[in-house]
Every structure is written in C-alpha cells, then in structure tokens.
Amino acid sequence: MEAASRQAASTIDPKLLARVAKGDPQAFEQLYDQSSTLLFTLSYRILNDRDEAAELLQEVYLEVWRKIAKYDVGRGSPIAWLVTLTRSRAIDRLRSRAAHGQQAVADSFEHPLVSVTPDVSPNPYEAQEDTELRQLMAKAILDLPLPQQQAIEMAFYQGLTHTDIAAKLNQPLGTVKTRIKLAMTKLRASLQQTLPQGEGA
Amino acid sequence: MTHEELEEAVPLYAIGALERSERQAIEAHLLSGCAACHAALKDYQTVASLLPFGLTPATPPNTLKAKIMMAPVPIPGAAEAEQAAPRSSLEPGEWMNHLFPPITPARSLPFRLAMGLAAAVMVLGGGYFAWLSYTQTTERASEIRQLEAAVQQETARVASIQSELQQREQTIATLKTGMEQRTTEIADLRDQLLQREAELDDAHTQLTKNDSSLQRLARQSEEFVGLFKNPASKVVPLVGSELAKSAGAFLLFDPATEKAWLYAYNLPALPSGKVYQLWAIDDKPVSVSVFGLDAGLKARRYIKNLTEFSRMKKFAVTVEPDGGLPEPTGALYLIGQN
Numbered sequence: 375m376e377a378a379s380r381q382a383a384s385t386i387d388p389k390l391l392a393r394v395a396k397g398d399p400q401a402f403e404q405l406y407d408q409s410s411t412l413l414f415t416l417s418y419r420i421l422n423d424r425d426e427a428a429e430l431l432q433e434v435y436l437e438v439w440r441k442i443a444k445y446d447v448g449r450g451s452p453i454a455w456l457v458t459l460t461r462s463r464a465i466d467r468l469r470s471r472a473a474h475g476q477q478a479v480a481d482s483f484e485h486p487l488v489s490v491t492p493d494v495s496p497n498p499y500e501a502q503e504d505t506e507l508r509q510l511m512a513k514a515i516l517d518l519p520l521p522q523q524q525a526i527e528m529a530f531y532q533g534l535t536h537t538d539i540a541a542k543l544n545q546p547l548g549t550v551k552t553r554i555k556l557a558m559t560k561l562r563a564s565l566q567q568t569l570p571q572g573e574g575a
Numbered sequence: 576m577t578h579e580e581l582e583e584a585v586p587l588y589a590i591g592a593l594e595r596s597e598r599q600a601i602e603a604h605l606l607s608g609c610a611a612c613h614a615a616l617k618d619y620q621t622v623a624s625l626l627p628f629g630l631t632p633a634t635p636p637n638t639l640k641a642k643i644m645m646a647p648v649p650i651p652g653a654a655e656a657e658q659a660a661p662r663s664s665l666e667p668g669e670w671m672n673h674l675f676p677p678i679t680p681a682r683s684l685p686f687r688l689a690m691g692l693a694a695a696v697m698v699l700g701g702g703y704f705a706w707l708s709y710t711q712t713t714e715r716a717s718e719i720r721q722l723e724a725a726v727q728q729e730t731a732r733v734a735s736i737q738s739e740l741q742q743r744e745q746t747i748a749t750l751k752t753g754m755e756q757r758t759t760e761i762a763d764l765r766d767q768l769l770q771r772e773a774e775l776d777d778a779h780t781q782l783t784k785n786d787s788s789l790q791r792l793a794r795q796s797e798e799f800v801g802l803f804k805n806p807a808s809k810v811v812p813l814v815g816s817e818l819a820k821s822a823g824a825f826l827l828f829d830p831a832t833e834k835a836w837l838y839a840y841n842l843p844a845l846p847s848g849k850v851y852q853l854w855a856i857d858d859k860p861v862s863v864s865v866f867g868l869d870a871g872l873k874a875r876r877y878i879k880n881l882t883e884f885s886r887m888k889k890f891a892v893t894v895e896p897d898g899g900l901p902e903p904t905g906a907l908y909l910i911g912q913n
Contacts, residue, residue, distance in 0.1 A: 384625075384628070399644075402644075403644060406640060406643060406644070407640075410635050410639070410640065411632050411633075411634060411635065412627055412628070412632070413627075414633055414634070414635035414639075415627055415630050415631075415632050415633045416627040416630070418633045419627070419630050419633075424633075424636070427633075427635075428635060428636050428639050431635060431639060431643070432639070432642055432643055432646070435643045435646075436643075436646055439646075450617075450620065450621075450624075451621070451624075453624065454620060454621055454624035454625075457624040457625075457627060458620075458623075458624055461591075465591075500632070504628070507625065507628045508628045508629070508632075510628075511625055511626070511628040511629040512629050514629075515626075515629045526590065526626070529587075529590045529591060529592035530590050530591065530623060530626055533591065534592070535592055535593060535594050536587060536592045536593070536594075537594060539592070551587060554586060554587050554590060554592055555583065555586050555587065558586035558587075558589065558590060558619055558622060558623075559586065561622045562586075562618050562619060562622050565621075565622055565625060568625070569618050569621050569622075
C-alpha cells in the first residue's frame with residue numbers, strides 16, 4: 375500500500391491496466407492509488423465543487439473498469455487515457471449544468487491554470503517523477519504570456535471552443551486560434567524531454 | 576481544408592477547442608493515414624493530458640476510495656453495450672483509437688545482405704504500406720460498422736416519416752371526402768333555394784293576381800252599394816216568364832254616370848254554347864250585355880255605358896248562342912217595364 379501510493383501517476387505501468395482488464399481487484403486498487411489525486415485535482419479544478427468532483431471520480435473509475443479492455447497500450451500512456459476520460463466527463467457535467475441554466479464556471483480567470491504561487495515543493499507522499507513533472511509543467515505554463523495561458527485555461531478546463539473563447543473575450547477568432555497554437559507549441563517544446571519518442575516520428 | 580490547414584488545427588484539436596465540423600474534418604484526415612499529423616497529434620495530446628500536473632494537488636476525500644473499491648466488479652465484455660450510447664464530448668478512446676496501431680512484431684529481413692540496401696528499403700516500404708493498409712482496413716471496418724448503424728437509423732427514420740406521411744394522406748383524403756360532401760350539400764341547398772325562390776315568385780304573382788281580382792270585386796261591390804244608396808238611382812225589376820217563373824232580376828241605373836248594374840237570380844242553368852242576353856227595347860230591341868251564371872245560378876253584371884236609359888220602355892233577357900246576336904232569336908226568360 376505504502377509502496378503503491380508512492381508510485382507516480384505519470385509512470386503508471388501499462389501492464390497494470392492489463393491486470394485490471396482481467397478483473398484483478400488489487401491492480402485496480404493500485405491504479406486508484408496512483409491516479410486518484412491527479413484525477414481528483416483535475417475534476418475539482420473543472421467543477422469547482424469537492425462533492426461533485428468526488429461523485430464524478432466514482433463514475434470515472436466505474437467507466438475505467440468497464441472500458442479498460444478497450445485500452446490499447448500502443449495508443450497513448452495510461453495517465454493520458456485517464457486524464458482525457460476524466461476531463462471529458464467533467465466537461466459533460468459542466469455542459470449539462472449550463473443546459474440546466476446554472477452557471478457553468480466561475481467566470482474567466484478566477485482560477486488560473488496554475489496557482490499564483492504554485493505548490494512545487496516536494497510532497498513526501500508524492501513520487502519523485504510526479505514532483506519533477508509538476509515543477510516542469512508549472513514553469514512551462516508560467517513562461518507563457520497571460521493571454522495564452524487564459525486561452526488554454528478556457529479550452530481545457532472550461533471546455534470552450536475557439537469560437538466560444540473569441541466571443542467571451544471579444545477578440546477576433548484568428549487571434550484566439552493563434553494564441554492556442556503558440557501556447558501549445560511552446561508547451562510542447564518545454565516538455566520535449568518528457569514526451570514519449572514516437573516510433574513513427 | 577488543405578493539409579496545412581489541418582496540421583495547423585491539430586494543437587487546437589488536442590486541447591478540445593475545435594468546433595464539431597472541424598473536429599470531424601481532422602478525424603477524417605487522421606483516418607486517411609497522414610503520418611505527420613499522427614505524430615504531431617500524439618505530442619499535443621500528451622501535452623494536453625499533462626496540463627493537470629500544473630495544478631496544485633487536491634487530495635480526494637478519504638471515503639472516496641472505499642466507495643469506489645466497494646463497487647461491484649463489472650463483467651468483462653459489458654463494455655460493448657456501453658459503447659452504443661453516444662456521448663456529446665470526445666471519448667477518450669476516440670482519438671487514441673485513431674493513433675498508433677499496435678506495434679507490429681519486428682520484421683526480420685527475409686533477404687540476404689547480397690540483395691542490397693535497395694531491396695531492404697523496398698521491403699521496409701512494403702511493410703510500411705502493409706502496416707498502413709492493415710490499420711486502414713481495421714479502421715475502415717469500424718467506420719463501415721458506424722456507417723451501417725447510421726444507415727439503419729436513417730432507414731428507421733425514413734420509415735417513420737413515411738408512415739407519418741401516410742397518416743397525413745389519409746387525413747387529407749378524409750377531409751377531402753368531407754369537403755366533397757359539404758359541396759354536394761351546399762349545391763342541394765342552392766337548388767332548394769332556387770326552387771323556393773321560384774315558388775315565392777309564383778306565389779307573389781298569384782297574390783298580385785288575387786289581389787287585383789279582389790280589388791275588382793271590392794270596387795264592383797262598392798259601386799253596387801253606391802248605386803243602391805244613390806237617391807237618384809233608378810231600379811227596374813224584371814220578372815220570370817213562363818219558362819222561369821221563380822226567376823227574377825233588378826237593373827240599377829245611375830243617370831249621372833250612365834252606369835248600370837244587373838243582378839239576376841234563379842235563372843235555369845244554360846246548355847253549353849248558349850248565353851243569356853240582356854236587351855233594351857225602345858221601338859226595337861238593342862243588345863246591352865251577355866252573361867253567364869255563377870255556381871249559385873245567380874248573375875251579376877256591371878254595365879259601364881247604358882245610354883238613353885230613360886227612353887227605354889222595356890228590358891228583356893233571352894237565351895242566345897255564344898257571344899250573343901244583334902237581334903233576339905231565342906226564348907224570353909225575363910221581362911220588366913221601365
């Protein structure tokens with residue numbers, strides 16, 4: 375248990391997912407220990423409500439159980455798969471909230487992409503790899519100009535399309551597209567060392 | 576969209592910022608097997624999925640783990656049913672399924688080194704295309720399944736539209752029949768109305784006619800009464816001859832207007848082709864009027880112009896042929912002295 379929780383979210387072994395797919399409860403527990411903090415952080419960030427974030431995670435892990443057989447190791451890292459699934463479901467909730475007339479998100483830039491003083495201190499319960507990645511990511515984001523941070527924030531955490539963002543910021547569509555593209559290109563360059571080296575590239 | 580435009584849109588696709596139609600265009604492009612876009616997308620997807628590492632970690636509630644672990648383990652394979660429900664946002668597998676096919680086992684060169692570099696390149700190229708076509712075939716198969724499902728859905732929709740259309744047609748047919756009935760009814764009513772109008776016209780004509788004959792009668796009676804009341808009027812009574820002993824008549828005369836009125840009673844019914852004729856006699860008989868009898872064997876005759884009444888010595892009524900004659904030829908029925 376102690377050893378499992380110290381394993382990094384960023385380095386979940388694809389073999390672990392294969393064991394989960396076979397119905398191994400211990401493997402599932404380990405998967406939870408490795409991924410739940412990151413996924414909860416993400417879902418809390420999007421939904422801005424601890425209870426709802428916890429409720430969403432229950433659904434997400436149930437879906438992981440059901441869909442894990444479909445997961446293909448060669449097509450993306452386990453954590454990328456889990457993050458994408460969690461984000462999709464959280465954005466779904468956000469949209470259904472908006473459809474029910476509730477305010478979808480606390481408006482615009484109240485919750486920035488990183489904390490103003492990002493917590494980059496090593497956490498005793500966190501694996502070394504995750505700490506390093508957190509520090510790298512925080513720096514990469516803070517290096518971006520504020521308008522680019524904002525565009526990324528609105529797309530990823532608010533689930534807005536470039537058209538939505540342009541309308542909300544009252545900016546030309548082309549400007550918004552360029553901001554996102556530039557931001558993504560810079561982030562890609564900053565994270566180059568951590569990106570898996572694709573066999574096709 | 577051109578390839579450059581699509582490549583430009585890959586970072587936006589990775590972070591989920593594209594509109595649906597743009598997303599579909601990119602996905603179609605990826606399905607077509609563009610290796611450059613695949614590679615770029617893989618990087619950008621990884622970048623996007625690492626974004627949450629930039630957040631200050633939030634620890635999930637302690638109870639969450641127990642709740643999740645207590646959930647019943649789903650039966651493997653139940654995933655298929657789940658797959659059918661369409662989701663509004665991007666499925667996690669959606670893009671990943673488009674990317675990076677299973678790593679094909681390392682292909683050992685089946686040719687001798689003597690075959691040279693060119694041959695090796697050819698084989699590698701062939702292998703790549705085989706790999707590509709394998710991927711594409713798998714992807715095509717799933718695409719075809721999706722299309723088939725879509726076609727089935729559309730067919731069902733078309734069927735439902737058709738049945739709805741048939742219902743509408745039936746309704747229209749019913750309405751049309753109803754309308755035709757109404758039209759017939761209206762035509763009938765119009766005919767009836769025309770008939771009533773014609774009848775009314777007839778009645779009106781009849782009434783006018785009746786009215787005028789009534790007026791005539793009224794006028795005659797008035798004149799008769801007037802003659803009676805007038806003290807200047809003269810009355811000549813006529814008595815029945817041997818042929819009609821019970822018969823009699825009066826002749827009223829107004830000297831001012833020279834009008835006369837004959838009232839006869841109890842005369843015998845006339846044979847056909849005969850009339851009664853009234854004569855005024857001075858030295859020889861002059862015809863005054865011809866008349867028939869009404870249902871009560873009575874006769875009322877109004878004589879407009881009886882000149883030189885006072886000169887006449889006698890008045891007589893004989894039976895003559897229809898239309899009367901200039902001189903009396905038939906039997907005498909009534910006779911009176913002036």
